[in-house]
Amino acid sequence: MANHTPSLAIIATKGTMDWAYPPFILASTASALGWEVSVFFTFYGLELLKKDLHLEVSPLGNPSMPMKMPFGPQWFKEINWNMPNAVMAGVPGFEKMATALMKQTVKNNGVASIKELRDLCVEADVKLVACQMTVELFGHRHEDFIPEIKDWIGAASFLPVAQQSDVCLFI
Template sequence: MNSTVPVIDMPTKDLDAWFNQRFDEKMAEREAAHTPSMTIIATKGTLDMAYPPFILASTAAALGWDVSIFFTFYGLSLLKKQLDLKVSPLGNPAMPMKLPEGPSWIRGKELPVPTSVMTLVPGFENMATSMMQKTMDKKGIARIEELRELCAEAEVKLVACQMTVDLFDHDQGDFIPEIHEWVGAASFLPRALKADVNLFV
């Protein structure tokens, strides 16, 4: 029994148009079925640098994205049960220092104090931390604990770097139970390779 291959009998111009239409339809179907993904590498453990990974992750998760945050080195401290985050002006020359309280003529104005001088003043780190936290509270911005909980509820994968745990002799009991897994870079990189967006914070 002979089988015959159907021949599409149409002009080349019409055939090209038909092919382009079918190709666009298939690509649209594929795009509609695709779930965007994002990986974030969090390396810093200060109060100001704790906000970007959690805000980005919670926002992406709210949009339906598949999100993972890899907490490594000092960023691992963001997963501790008890947070004691500070704002360090050292190495952060762009940090604006504004008074969240006080007379109207000075409130909200930037203090022209070089960061190199800030670091020499005893207790300045605690003062800067207090000022930033008051500013955040006044603006209605959620605290880190709340953002972290929001991420966990939105099924953001909170991934802890096992090498950092071993390096600094951390106790896993000091960390929140919502951690998705404890892995090294070799296990996290394949996930980052497949992600649509990769961020380093």
């Protein structure tokens, strides 16, 4: 058992900026610890593998979303801005504003961008796997995605990887 290399399988299903961080952070960290890592991107998670990342934050329906402002005087930065869903849904451009605030918060705190984390995973030989069925379902083209995708497979081909992994996460 001393020679056992731990393995991690992640199923990434979300394609928003805030949901992009968990699979890439967990995958890059596990790889840095010497684990074998595979991430299966399906449905909206495929957005994370596109050459051009246009990820946004959607605060609508996310009660844990209240954020502090990334700018202004200290007293202003410390306010939790709880917005009712009716306001978030009814104000044009609210998602764009939330995305801009999240990007500024990430920058202010020195957190890596999604592209940087994805590049780190590629460098660390994390197996990035695309769900071929979802690619076909949504009419995507292989050319829209980064060339570092290790495989284009369906769920039936990824399930044995997930089953045999030491840790399997659905994100």
